């Protein structure tokens with residue numbers, strides 16, 4: 001499952017000190033129901049290191065001001081911090097320019113922006129948009145709404161029993177009617193990593209743009225948008241050890257230039273008269289109104305923090321936890337792992353034959369263990385696997401083997417009580 005590249009192993013074992021990393025996250029010291037918190041709900045949101053909290057607070061304490069509009073010192077300082085964050089993000093995903101980085105509220109808003117702006121302009125009656133079976137609702141509903149408005153058709157790439165996209169079915173599905181493809185890079189419910197490079201290459205051979213939902217990929221896999229050659233990519237700050245309420249839309253500059261604004265208001269204009277408005281240049285054309293300034297600064301700080309530890313090291317650590325946990329739960333009676341693809345991020349979804357996931361979640365909570373139970377905003381995927389919900393443990397950079405043991409012991413107790 002993990003990359004056994006020797007330099008990586010060496011750098012990981014030399015540099016990766018999970019105890020020291022845990023010290024950076026104040027919340028990890030709290031007790032829940034009298035037990036130490038074991039936080040295994042990182043796919044829902046990650047905890048924040050002190051560095052991110054400080055950088056965010058610092059803005060409010062020392063230079064709170066609106067951006068892009070004041071000549072006074074505080075406004076200039078805030079603008080500089082906000083725009084520096086954009087450059088950190090541009091470098092993090094290797095975008096060509098900072099004008100390709102749009103601040104949004106998160107993955108959901110980024111996808112809605114593309115569906116509304118690119119979609120409304122380019123999708124016509126009879127066109128087809130392709131997504132996959134494992135999409136989060138935020139990569140289903142905006143396209144469904146667009147299809148309903150335009151009388152277009154949404155087509156769904158099927159998956160196999162392991163939870164992997166059946167690429168041959170995608171090959172059969174794509175045709176001259178296809179006008180857009182939007183797929184998840186790594187699934188929040190299954191953990192599998194999709195063959196996005198292959199999907200993009202095939203779509204591009206038909207001149208079809210591709211959007212990637214990278215909400216779960218961005219904190220596990222090194223993303224290089226130029227190498228991927230994706231047309232759009234979305235992610236959220238809060239899954240990347242950054243604040244909530246802030247996220248990114250990456251778009252190739254030629255698409256963004258040609259797209260109409262998503263929202264109208266302050267900052268997105270160049271000149272307004274009652275007769276006519278001209279729009280600001282990129283990226284501001286898509287950033288109407290006062291943004292989450294502290295959030296953007298916090299997201300930049302989160303990336304700085306991650307880069308200090310090394311994304312490859314974090315991914316390697318999470319893969320060790322995933323392998324260990326997968327092996328440990330495989331022996332539990334009546335437990336079925338949902339999502340058994342070869343390439344996975346640190347997500348372990350499972351279903352007990354005779355125990356409802358909500359009972360699993362509630363029982364574990366009393367052991368101090370936080371996991372997510374439910375449909376994970378992927379109801380069609382749950383239907384595909386014939387389960388109403390799953391229990392999902394998802395790992396972050398600060399989790400330990402001992403924490404996995406607490407989870408597994410909790411599951412054993414559940415079997416004794418309910419089994």
Ligand code: 7TS
Pocket residue numbers: 043044045105106107108109136138139184186187188189213215216236372376377
């Ligand atoms: N796409 C994927 C793959 C996700 O995992 C999520 C959030 C989203 C989109 C939406 O992100 P947002 O930040 O705009 O809300 N996933 C989850 C989850 O798995 N549990 O809670 C939120």
